[in-house]
Amino acid sequence: MGDQFLQYVLNGILSGGILALPAIAFSLLYGILRFPNFAIGTYITAGGFIAYAANVTLGLPIPLAFLLTMVLCGFLGVGVDQLAFRPMRERRPLTLAIVSIGVSFILENMARFIWGNDLRSYNLPVQRGMEWGGVRIGKEQLIILLVSLIFMVWVQLLLKYSRLGKSMRAVADNPMLASVKGIDSEGIIFRTSYLGAALTGAAGIMVGIDTAIDPLMGFKLILSIFAAAILGGIGSATTAVGGAFFVGFAEEVSMIWLPATYKSAIGFGMIVLVLLFRPAGLFRRTQVI
Amino acid sequence: MINYFIAILTFVMIYAILSLGLNVQWGFTGLVNLGHVGFFAVGAYTSAILAKLGFPFIFTLAAAVLLAALFGSLLALTTLRLKEDFLAIVTLGFSEILRLFLLNETWLTGGANGIIAIPRPIWQYIAKHYDLFYLLILSVVLVLLFLFLERLRLSPYGRMLRAIRDDELVAAVAGKNVFRSKVQAFSLGAALAGLAGVFYAHYLSYIAPDMFIPLVTINVWVALIAGGSGNNKGAILGAFVLLSFLESTRFLKDFIPILSGFRLAAVREILVGLFLILLMIYRQEGVLPEEKIQHG
DSSP: OHHHHHHHHHHHHHHHHHHHHHHHHHHHHHHHHOSOOTTHHHHHHHHHHHHHIIIIISOOOHHHHHHHHHHHHHHHHHHHIIIIIGGGTTSOHHHHHHHHHHHHHHHHHHHHHHHOSOOBOOOOOOOOOEEETTEEEOHHHHHHHHHHHHHHHHHHHHHHHSHHHHHHHHHHHOHHHHHHTTOOHHHHHHHHHHHHHHHHHHHHHHHHHHSOBOTTTTGGGHHHHHHHHHHTOTTOHHHHHHHHHHHHHHHHHHTTTSOGGGHHHHHHHHHHHHHHHOTTOSSOOOSOO | OHHHHHHHHHHHHHHHHHHHHHIIIIIITOOOOSOHHHHHHHHHHHHHHHHHTTOOHHHHHHHHHHHHHHHHHHHHHHHTTSOTHHHHHHHHHHHHHHHHHHHHOHHHHOGGGOEEOOOOTTGGGSOTTHHHHHHHHHHHHHHHHHHHHHHHHHSHHHHHHHHHHHOHHHHHHTTOOHHHHHHHHHHHHHHHHHHHHHHHHHHHSEEOGGGSSHHHHHHHHHHHHHHOTTOHHHHHHHHHHHHHHHHHHTTHHHHOTTOOTHHHHHHHHHHHHHHHHHHHHHOTTOSSOOOOOOOO
């Protein structure tokens, strides 16, 4: 039982690492645009399939496919923002939330149209997992976790020290003041859309390596991503990471008692509990985004 | 051919009830509901399960509508004091978790196989023209609902809901209990979705979890926005528009040969999504915009 518990904890850390990037992206976008973007889920799907095309169809090695996917997903995010969200900047945020659902339907079905509903996987050499004292971990999973951690740190540094990060925080904190100070808010939205979709696309490959690639791979994670962002106190990219690990951990450990099919119900349950008892999130907020 | 039209009209009526429900929530009160299909499913499954246990139709209908309303109030009570974004997330979550429940709790719901041979009310007396009879009953229900909702819209209560939608703060300052009214409006919308579910289940006499996917919610949004949000006639017209749209795209495969199986389904869903976005951007008021009411 002890070993088994450790295994679940480890799995929790791994899924937290995968959830963290989309949760950061969701929080960044929410901070700037002020609506819950449901299209985040399909950016995962898009990332998974773009990497599939690069890796399997074109035969590129995974690291190269990874970079290509991030670049292309960024453009996808910008394209979606320009075509679907930009004409509606002045509307009620909820109208945009509905539009984002429409976007996610379109993207998911474009993937379905091209690749169908089958489960797919990347061309990866089969590697032996490592094992210490009954706890197993795959080499790919370790790399995923490491890459994800690097990106988390990078985003934090970007937000804290770079000019872009400071402008993003300024727009999130007070758009009016930011524009008075001469910050070009459309430019910030453009770059945040790129960054958010690129990070989420990266998570898409991770999901694809860890499980499988299919048109619903992103939508299935949307509740967990929202749960992570809400636990982190919606709109904060720093605490979203904490939220992601918390949700990942809770989902995996709950598998000790619950059938695996109910995994995403854990995320939902946590959303409801947090909303009822701690609507500002689990952590004390110190800064915007 | 005539049977085909009866079937289509039956689905139009069911979608019209769904759309009227969403209209109470979004059109009148401005509450977002991305899990409408969840309440539809609660209605369908509750009525089907009770009917299989031998309860009479009137009883199963009442129980189903009440349970859908109860779920609606619980979700609204949980989230409506907070930012409205949360309602969007929680309603979507509710409908997805409910679908997981329907898939997994085979002892109650039949799992992926669903529930078959759901009794059709008073079938034994009128088996010959049953579908036509069912359509008539449904039309009567729809007309009564329409009259009720029109009265609601024109009443002081309806005016209060619009006030909450347009400026919550002003409504609160005017002494209206904003939170309570929102919970009521949301529950009423959920109850209507439940009612639509009852008619759906007993019409098909078969239900399964894959009929209650988020696509249904999107369809209802398309219907409402196309017809005219805030306008009851628009909500019903929207159901006609939607079903015409869906039925006409069904024939796409006759013209475009590569569209087969999953590809056709994908193209139709892309079109529905596109239609929704274009409506939202360019014609948010729909075919029949909300009528201005002069309060004298």
